[in-house]
Amino acid sequence: MATSAVPTERAISVTVNGTTYDREVEARKLLIHFLRDDLDLTGSHIGCDTGNCGACSVIVDGTLVKSCMLLAVQADGARVETVEGLAAGDELSKLQQAFTAHHALQCGYCTPGMLMSATALLRANPSPSDDEIRKALQGNICRCTGYWNIFEAVKAAAE
Amino acid sequence: MLLREVAYAKPESLAEALEILAADDGARALAGGQTLINVMKARAGSPDTLVDLSGLDDLKGIELGADGTLELGAMTTYSEIIASSEARARPILGEVCAQIADVQVRNRGTIGGNACTNDPTNHLPPLLAALGARFTIAGRGGEQTVPAEEFFLGVYLTAVGTGELLTKITIPAGRNDGFAAVTLGVDGTCVVSAAASLNGSARLALGCVDAVPVVLSPSSTDPDAVRQAVRDTALDPPSDVHASSDYRRHLAEVLAVRAIEQAQRS
Amino acid sequence: MTSTTIAPEKTEQQQEEWKGQNVPRKEDWRLVQGQGVFVDDVKRHGMGYIHFVRSPYAHAHITSIDVSKAEEHPAVYGTLTGEEVAALTDPFFQISSVPGANVKDYALAVGKVRFVGEPIVAVVAETREAARDASELVEIEYEPLDAITDARHARDEGVPTIHEDAGGNLMWEGVYEWGDLDAAFAEADKVVKIDELHFHRFNSTPLECDGALVEYNRGVGQWTIHTNNQFPGFAAIMMGPAMRVGLDKLRFVTQDIGGGFGNKITSHPQLVACCLLARKLNRPVQWTEWRTDFHLSMSHGNERWFLETEVAVKNDGTLLGFRTKALDDAGAYLRYEPLGGVIWAQVTPGMYKWQHVRVDFTQVATNKAPVSPNRGYSRMQHLWFTERMIDIVAHELGLDPVEVRKRNFIKAEDMPYTTPNGCVYDSGDYAKMLDIALELVEYERLAGRRAEAAAAGKLLGVGIGSTLDSGTNNFGQSRLINPELQFSGNNEVATVKLDIFGEIVVTLGTTPQGQSHETTASQVVADILKCSIEDVHVRSGHDSYWNSHAGFSGTYASQFAVTGLGAVKGATEMLRDEILKLAGVVFGGVPAEALELAGGGVRMKENHEAFLPFMACGAIINANNAGLPEDLDVTLNCRYVYRPPFEVPDVERKYGNLTLTYAAQIHVAVIEIDPETGSYDIVDYAAVDDCGKRINPQIVEGQVMGATAQALGAAVHESFVYDEDGNLLTPNFYDYHVPHALDMPPLKTGYIESPSPFTSLGTKGMGEGGGAGIHAVCAAVQDALREHGGAIVWDSSNPYHRVWEMLNDPSKGAHVQVSEA
Numbered sequence A: 001m002a003t004s005a006v007p008t009e010r011a012i013s014v015t016v017n018g019t020t021y022d023r024e025v026e027a028r029k030l031l032i033h034f035l036r037d038d039l040d041l042t043g044s045h046i047g048c049d050t051g052n053c054g055a056c057s058v059i060v061d062g063t064l065v066k067s068c069m070l071l072a073v074q075a076d077g078a079r080v081e082t083v084e085g086l087a088a089g090d091e092l093s094k095l096q097q098a099f100t101a102h103h104a105l106q107c108g109y110c111t112p113g114m115l116m117s118a119t120a121l122l123r124a125n126p127s128p129s130d131d132e133i134r135k136a137l138q139g140n141i142c143r144c145t146g147y148w149n150i151f152e153a154v155k156a157a158a159e
Numbered sequence B: 001m002l003l004r005e006v007a008y009a010k011p012e013s014l015a016e017a018l019e020i021l022a023a024d025d026g027a028r029a030l031a032g033g034q035t036l037i038n039v040m041k042a043r044a045g046s047p048d049t050l051v052d053l054s055g056l057d058d059l060k061g062i063e064l065g066a067d068g069t070l071e072l073g074a075m076t077t078y079s080e081i082i083a084s085s086e087a088r089a090r091p092i093l094g095e096v097c098a099q100i101a102d103v104q105v106r107n108r109g110t111i112g113g114n115a116c117t118n119d120p121t122n123h124l125p126p127l128l129a130a131l132g133a134r135f136t137i138a139g140r141g142g143e144q145t146v147p148a149e150e151f152f153l154g155v156y157l158t159a160v161g162t163g164e165l166l167t168k169i170t171i172p173a174g175r176n177d178g179f180a181a182v183t184l185g186v187d188g189t190c191v192v193s194a195a196a197s198l199n200g201s202a203r204l205a206l207g208c209v210d211a212v213p214v215v216l217s218p219s220s221t222d223p224d225a226v227r228q229a230v231r232d233t234a235l236d237p238p239s240d241v242h243a244s245s246d247y248r249r250h251l252a253e254v255l256a257v258r259a260i261e262q263a264q265r266s
Numbered sequence C: 001m002t003s004t005t006i007a008p009e010k011t012e013q014q015q016e017e018w019k020g021q022n023v024p025r026k027e028d029w030r031l032v033q034g035q036g037v038f039v040d041d042v043k044r045h046g047m048g049y050i051h052f053v054r055s056p057y058a059h060a061h062i063t064s065i066d067v068s069k070a071e072e073h074p075a076v077y078g079t080l081t082g083e084e085v086a087a088l089t090d091p092f093f094q095i096s097s098v099p100g101a102n103v104k105d106y107a108l109a110v111g112k113v114r115f116v117g118e119p120i121v122a123v124v125a126e127t128r129e130a131a132r133d134a135s136e137l138v139e140i141e142y143e144p145l146d147a148i149t150d151a152r153h154a155r156d157e158g159v160p161t162i163h164e165d166a167g168g169n170l171m172w173e174g175v176y177e178w179g180d181l182d183a184a185f186a187e188a189d190k191v192v193k194i195d196e197l198h199f200h201r202f203n204s205t206p207l208e209c210d211g212a213l214v215e216y217n218r219g220v221g222q223w224t225i226h227t228n229n230q231f232p233g234f235a236a237i238m239m240g241p242a243m244r245v246g247l248d249k250l251r252f253v254t255q256d257i258g259g260g261f262g263n264k265i266t267s268h269p270q271l272v273a274c275c276l277l278a279r280k281l282n283r284p285v286q287w288t289e290w291r292t293d294f295h296l297s298m299s300h301g302n303e304r305w306f307l308e309t310e311v312a313v314k315n316d317g318t319l320l321g322f323r324t325k326a327l328d329d330a331g332a333y334l335r336y337e338p339l340g341g342v343i344w345a346q347v348t349p350g351m352y353k354w355q356h357v358r359v360d361f362t363q364v365a366t367n368k369a370p371v372s373p374n375r376g377y378s379r380m381q382h383l384w385f386t387e388r389m390i391d392i393v394a395h396e397l398g399l400d401p402v403e404v405r406k407r408n409f410i411k412a413e414d415m416p417y418t419t420p421n422g423c424v425y426d427s428g429d430y431a432k433m434l435d436i437a438l439e440l441v442e443y444e445r446l447a448g449r450r451a452e453a454a455a456a457g458k459l460l461g462v463g464i465g466s467t468l469d470s471g472t473n474n475f476g477q478s479r480l481i482n483p484e485l486q487f488s489g490n491n492e493v494a495t496v497k498l499d500i501f502g503e504i505v506v507t508l509g510t511t512p513q514g515q516s517h518e519t520t521a522s523q524v525v526a527d528i529l530k531c532s533i534e535d536v537h538v539r540s541g542h543d544s545y546w547n548s549h550a551g552f553s554g555t556y557a558s559q560f561a562v563t564g565l566g567a568v569k570g571a572t573e574m575l576r577d578e579i580l581k582l583a584g585v586v587f588g589g590v591p592a593e594a595l596e597l598a599g600g601g602v603r604m605k606e607n608h609e610a611f612l613p614f615m616a617c618g619a620i621i622n623a624n625n626a627g628l629p630e631d632l633d634v635t636l637n638c639r640y641v642y643r644p645p646f647e648v649p650d651v652e653r654k655y656g657n658l659t660l661t662y663a664a665q666i667h668v669a670v671i672e673i674d675p676e677t678g679s680y681d682i683v684d685y686a687a688v689d690d691c692g693k694r695i696n697p698q699i700v701e702g703q704v705m706g707a708t709a710q711a712l713g714a715a716v717h718e719s720f721v722y723d724e725d726g727n728l729l730t731p732n733f734y735d736y737h738v739p740h741a742l743d744m745p746p747l748k749t750g751y752i753e754s755p756s757p758f759t760s761l762g763t764k765g766m767g768e769g770g771g772a773g774i775h776a777v778c779a780a781v782q783d784a785l786r787e788h789g790g791a792i793v794w795d796s797s798n799p800y801h802r803v804w805e806m807l808n809d810p811s812k813g814a815h816v817q818v819s820e821a
């Protein structure tokens, strides 16, 4: 084990969807496990163990990341946005509405990550081209839909 | 998933980082984490301590010198390179970075991490080798700068020794560059890659055909000469589930020609 | 990005119906907000996390297991070993007749490991991380054995035996012969012989892996199993006898499932381990399967060889008959197998009029992950084979693949059509579908496009692929595998009730994984009760305590639109009749015929003022029932079991109707190959579907798209490849490349509707037909290579390196001989 005095646990403070959580965590804990297991925010999912699938995508300080490749301790002091924060009360976001209208989800397991990627895209680029939409979603695997309806939904939300 | 227990430090200066690294043989730098965290998930590697480099301003930023030389801090992310107007001095950099993985990975993965990983399938080692990049390594004893040929030593092995850090990558001025790859799916993992730079003489680097990028200088940019130059290196590429050795050897020739052609057009 | 759609012309006036409309899905509200409840979201106080110690060897004796160090880990609650499992449970019931029947399969490896990734020990700890830490402290010694990874050599002299109890590596074999093969080959002008064809291993890799949270109620001896198993009825039948308990002791609960595609049917071994641990440790236990675990150990699709195939054909392309030796690689255990050895027979002749067929089917064990159903289960393999035969015959005889298909298609006027083995194709018009598909890709422009591609240095190829998505199994077909089995027919249940405030509440026996059952069920109910779908509450998920499941309940094998909705329709009609009866009494003895449902209640046809809302009906029966006539048999809580009309098949002749409906798919792929690298792009793609009446066209189209994407992934990159030592070389999404957004070609879709005469709604099961994409890509690759060496595509997996190999050396393709008969 570590010979230095560097600790394996840390107290962190993370703001998720506007709520600040102060927790003691092991350094080895991934942000996705922190969100799902410690904070019970189970909307973000896990679909792989190699960083390929994007089911765990969240926005950290304005940047889209896969929360399975970030330690919870690295999010200390950060502002995290997850799928649970997309709707305003009972009002679904434009993207959420478009996903429903265009049947852009089947099992819904990839959907939270997909929505976060699309949200990040539309923030940076409110009227993306078809190619830009595809490129923005490349890091999110969906095994149910074949993506075509997802492209349509993002396009519709952008318009 | 589920990493082994690990200690975590987030130093605020390069000196502090080097000190922590020097104090513990089992300490490893954590850059974007887009490789290292996955290695730790698989428990294929388990550092004792992670030294998070994200607080080190010395390792950040892109500078364009008056002579067109580019200096990229090791912690510069692919997304930052793609968005940087300075980096556009060498357009191939942004173009290739935009082909790496996906938005999320590009937002976190760093040029330094990519080079230090030296995974044969990574895009940047052959590109940096072709561009004649130089790598600045800092240790407690001071700094040294090495060319690609001395930097990439083996799979997951570079000139960055225990207790050292790659701080920046310097790319000389130039414009006529190309990159070609056969990948698993569109913009996926490289099966074979080739990077070319025609600034002055032709310089080629091949990826995924050996433990390190294979650098060669064909006598001319004529396709036959390029193919011959690749053949002359007597490659013995690895076979795996994505390609046989023969296929890789063949692709190396094809992609070398294509990289050169792109460089000529650019 | 845009997709073109060809739809049939509307013939009849669209009625005011929910059915047939693209109503938004009821499931979406929770799912787009991250409020679904997937198995890994379920938590219990004090639960322990399970980590399985898995085999690093493909084949080895286990000489010792020592868990003492793991048990000493401060965060560990306990462990479970194969030895304990063997003492506490019986081996799982085997579907196979001998020799497969003799295989002993337990929840954990007992004495021996048979594939890399096989669970050997389970460790339970306070945290996920600690469970894994402690599992590294388990000491296991092995005596490695040679591995068998190539099914073709599984029965060679001197190879090691995987299951000693079975006396060899043969698991099951059977000969299927229908018609008169000798006559067919005598009548033929030509015989086309194909030495070897190979259908590769892959599966649909649902984005969510398997998992469970299991609680044990010591007081009543009952387990509550929160799991994403997609066929709890089957899991229960496997688990109950093994655990020596009645099925009522196993309560299966699920809400949302992150994709299944058949791959979540055979998690019963792990579920048994969870149950034993929950009881042993007296605490809830939780198991999350990670991606690599899933790839290593769960539900690979059937890998199949077709050896020494012979096709009898006339010079004009008329197909008379074929014979082949099908060799199925079951992997290390028979967890649903050898059912794959008969399921293919549902579609024996594909879409064609072959009359004379012989298939010598053999299934062997290998040291690879066990196979189990994967979308298109066993039919996909066989249909790939029939399509391969067509394209090889066309190639060898210099005929147009379109013409060969059209010449041999079963025609619309032949429907219902009885196949040589007694299956009855209910309806369809394959020629018309092919025309639509060809029109979508502008087939007539093809020569021009080929030339344009050639000018750009590319090889253009076009390929057709068809599938029949046979839905609603007759489980009697299991008797063709093992005559001793007492299964036949099929069933599904639904309950529909009117609650005290008039709420319409529906429960289903199914376990949907994205198939939108809540939505389509509410459409069917709303049409019958003349209300809005908003008024219909379909319970999410499945709970075997709801009395709403039957022996074959679950979501698999393309059957919900038939069995599930058939049950919903039946139960809702019962409820409607009860409401009418009750209202008749309330209105003072009005006959039911004088009443009708409308606007959320019952009214007199002649006097709309006389109206009894559902709320009043619910209240009267449930809470205000004094004075009702004694003989009024109305509960407003109706349960209906839908039972499709099936006979037990003739076991001797292997003859009978094995499925109820046949949805059909025809896909056309246009590809461009880069001849220098073998890499290729799908530049145009059409998918035409016919699944009878479409309850919700958008949902149907979603299934078509998803299945197509999976097929294209499987055709190009997705493959479970093993090395000679039995190591899986594609154990995660890094090496097992599934298509992502940039990989998707432009898609054009079309459909026709041929209502099934055999189902109450005219629907057909659908969702599994996507395999057509694999067949189409194979045909397109072969077409593109025609003028460039003419290699014959022999494998269903065609990654770039294989295409390059065939370009580089055409002898790397299938070996085909044509002889004059």
Ligand SMILES: Cc1cc2nc3c(=O)[nH]c(=O)nc-3n(C[C@H](O)[C@H](O)[C@H](O)COP(=O)(O)OP(=O)(O)OC[C@H]3O[C@@H](n4cnc5c(N)ncnc54)[C@H](O)[C@@H]3O)c2cc1C
Pocket: A050, A051, A052, B028, B029, B030, B031, B032, B033, B034, B035, B036, B037, B038, B053, B074, B075, B099, B100, B101, B102, B105, B108, B109, B110, B111, B112, B113, B114, B116, B117, B119, B121, B122, B123, B124, B160, B164, B165, B166, B167, B187, B188, B189, B190
């Ligand atoms: C799904 C996925 C797909 C990918 N596809 C590609 C691809 O197609 N092409 C490609 O090129 N890459 C690909 N990658 C890898 C990605 O580019 C990584 O970001 C990169 O390999 C490592 O960079 P990093 O900043 O994330 O480094 P880290 O993962 O943090 O570190 C990697 C290694 O480098 C060391 N290191 C990092 N920085 C320094 C430094 N400054 N000094 C000394 N040592 C250092 C670390 O100690 C570690 O050993 C992919 C990654 C994922 C998750």
Ligand code: FES
Pocket: A045, A046, A047, A048, A049, A050, A051, A052, A053, A054, A055, A056, A057, A066, A067, A068, A069
């Ligand atoms: S779980 Fe994070 S990328 Fe798959």
Ligand code: FES
Pocket: A104, A105, A106, A107, A108, A109, A110, A111, A141, A142, A143, A144, A145, C207, C258, C259, C514
């Ligand atoms: S909807 Fe199931 S994975 Fe995307």
